[in-house]
Amino acid sequence: MKNILFTILMTLIVLSSSLNVASVYANNPTGNIDIINATSPNGRVGQTLTVGFTLQNKGPATSVNFSSTALTGPQGATIPISNIVFTNPTNIEVGTPTVPTTKAITFTVNVPSNAVFGNYNGIITVTDVNTPSTTATLPYTVSVTQGVGIQIVDLSNRDLTVLGLRTLQRGELNDRHSFKIKNGETTPLTVSFNVPTAQYTDNDGDIVDIRFTPSNPTIQANSEVTVQVTFDVPEDQELKRYTGTMTASTQNNQFSDTLEMTFDVVEDICSDGVVGNALSIDVQDPDNNDKFKPGETVDITVNVDNNGDQDYDVTVEAFLLDESGDELESEDGGTENLDENDDFDFEFSLNIPSDPNDVDDGDILTLFIKAFDDDNENEQCIVDSVDLKIELEDDDVELESATLTPAAAICGETVGTVVKVKNIGGDDQDDVFITVKNAVLNIREVTERFTLKEFKDDEDAKATKRLEFVVPPTTKEGSYPIDVEVTYGSGETVSDTVFLAVGQCSKETPSEEVPTEEPTNDGNEEETTPTETPSEEDNNEVSGSTTFLPTSRLFGNGASTAFWVIADIVLIVLALYFIILIFKKRRD
Template sequence: MNNHIKKISVFFALLLVLVIAFPLAKAQLDVLEGSLLGEEERGESLVGNVTVKNTNVVTGINDITLTYNSADFSDGQDNITLAFSHNGVSFDLGANGSQVVTLTVTIPSDMDLDRYTGTVTVTGINDANLSETFKDTFTLTIDVRPTDLCKDGRVGDKVLGRVNNDELNIDDIDDPNEDDNFKPLETIDVGVNVDNDADEDLEVEFKAFLVDKEDDDVLAEFTDVADIDENDDLDFDGSLIVPADIEDESTSRYAVYVMASEDGNEDDYCDWEQIDIEIEKDNDDVVVDKVIPQEPLVCGVSSEIEARIVNAGGDDQRDVSVKLFINDLKIALTSAEFDLDKKDTQKVLFDLSLPKTIAAGTYSGRVEVLDEDGAVYDRNEARKEFQVTVECGTQSGGTGGKVNAALSLSQSSFTARKDSAITTIATIKNTGDSAKTFILRVTPVGDWTEPVEISFSLAAGETQIESIALAVEKEGNHVAKVEVLADGQVVATQTFTVDAKEVVSGTGSQDGGITARTVSTAFKEQLPLVILISLLALAVMILLIWLIASSLVKRAKGNGRGLREIKEGVKGKRR
């Protein structure tokens, strides 16, 4: 019996030794935060805390340090730096002790926009056994976000220095998908689901951006605003156009960023996400980026339509040409050939002279870009449709087609010098059956002169004559619209044109494209004065001729008398 008791006592004694000895031999190092997520714009810093704890109640841990692999926070050229602030380079923790370590993250100003994730390792030495080390790790994720995207960062995620509210968040990005690829001028469809988990209804502003992550440049964007009830969600849809002159083909440089916030209140509700896309380019890819017609085109006046052509491919192009069609106006024009290096843009101008006989209205046109073989490039974006408005100076009626005013101009086409003035006389008649207050409004197309407004009242059947004087401030072919308004509605319209040059030309264009000599408006206005000056000059010239002739006659008579006197003198001497 006693032997049995002794064996039991020895067993429990050994067990007690093990219980006491185990924690003495196995201290534990623990980082209470398993992961941290931080975000900021490039060129900025952010700060957060982690807590390092010795979970052993007996043994201490010495020389504790925090380290990380800098390659985890690099874009290949720049590095995010981490600084750990505590008591010295390393610190010790007694049994069951803990230390709050401040973590400062500094983002270079040229850092690529992206998500950077790395592991931070915490290492210490067992105070009871100096040959034994302990370590723990935590994951650190830093989002370098675009400028002004959720200006104070996400509100509602585990962000350094922010609480986890999850009140407004982007739940899912349906479109585009990760690493979808697109070409220049292609459309990126964007579809996103946004959750409102707040305890109130929110007016949510949704934005989508196509961003160059290297340069922090927004290349395209769209915005939408909608109401989302509390504890409800909503799908937002939109699209982004890849710019024709996007810089490089890349699998990692470009991303679509989406953002949801309370309209006008990013401080309380804001969330964002990103998804990377790929941009690819064909070797031979020339596209029509824009078509810019002069608005409006005016009958009988030389006008321009501009086409901007971009080499969106990977190779230089030679002998490129552009065609313009407006089929209903029987217009088909082809540009001269030109070379276009990759990434370059060429502006092509088409000069049009529309006859006065065509009808005013809106016409559809098309521009195509052709390769050196005369074939249209094999991309939908090598063709672009456009519309253009044509005005021919015809008078229009007011609301409902009822004309209650008539407008005529004494002159509707001018040739003038830059920095000169032109004048036309407007005659306005109230053709309605009651008195009206009218506004005569002159609106230039472009900024070649200042607009004019004149207000007056007319009884039924009464006529008003107004002189319109305008300063011609710029060279070029200009158009002005003259409108008569009554009760806020345009009731009559005319247009006039001005061909303004530094030196007035002596040629002009008539219907059918026939070139004819013309006299400039400035000369016509000065013609009476020129005739008067010419007559005065002629009179002065006649007077001078008469005076000279009279002087010569008198001199001749005087010479004759002298000669007779000399002869008589000679005869007297001979006697």
């Protein structure tokens, strides 16, 4: 009996040993490939985690495939195989048992949005493509945490996606911008910053150097750190807009966040760069990306705040630059004394150039507004800017000016109207005509139809026309509006009004009636000159009368007022001469 029991016991021991050996063998490689040193990343739901490990080759394998079991977690939760992504096949160099080759391998695990918090375990398998029986396995773990990773926020703890930076000057060293990084995880994290330097490099290889202080901050769990950004701009950096995205990330890119940094490098606007923090500026009008036409007036409203502890004489200036950084226009917005904690709205205007050599359809112009201490610009100077888009309409004609020559006239005088027009649209205008009119004076003059080429054709897009009219003989003294209207396109019009001053059109002096020579009619129109009948008392004193005609009828339609005065004097002298002759005959 004892022998039987001993035999059974020994059999159980042998079987147990065999099972243990089999178990160990199942977790070891079956050939010359092996995988070791799996990382154990952690992250939050909805995040993509990167797992890394090392592949070893001690034999002739040249290509392998990877796979993983589903990850099992707390309470029976799983991360399915479809969420685990490998790069297959993967090439590897041939090795030997004494000199194995190694290769770092990574794959990703997409954590479901409904994943339960906790650890998830799985097994990686590597298989030789050419010899499928050659395999190796490696367990690994990923953790789904309740944290929120890292987040870039502003100094008021609001989510920050774009750094509030608009302009940098050539040669400027700007360290006025900061942000925070918050660690929402339950463990400390070390953060590094990656800046795409190519995005901040000009065509000559000059680079805007962007630095962060601290450069690799370690942030405690559920804590934050403030990071200062420094921009160092070379003296000869190309004048243009630079845009890039900085990435802040933890080790193995487990957690990351991004920050866009866009700025214009411009010529020196502030004499010593942007300096001081007492003044702040807000361009209220125009808005960024507002659309304007060539020649249009830009109304500017700028609010300047004095946040300092003393008063300043603040001056505001505006500069309009093209995409190459060349200045097109500038305007002084005035100077105001601002007490501490006071603000002021500066209102002024600036014109968009109308020269096609300066602007064209689709151009982006930048309006820079500079506010500075008028006494010490090197201590307080701030700049803000907005982009303005140039957009041409298909049919658009501008009435540049309308003038009357002369601006003051009398009855019968010829007045010239000089009108300058310009096509500021994208299409040719083939049926343009100009009308000059006034209903009271019964004036309506129209040009022949003419063509204006499209805006970019410059000189062929402009025209100057002269229209003439004659002041009617019965016009009363006064000021008369003369309407000038330009018609183009499909009946669109643009108009202006100029004023004609009409002087006294006739005079009369009691005298002996003396025959006067009627003015010669030029054949264009019939005209009559009004005369007054002398009173009976006048007839008793003077046997004749003299009628005074407008000088325009005595000397022609284009006679000036000076001729009219001379004519009056001559007629008065003649009248006196005849009166003297009459009285002399009576005495004789």
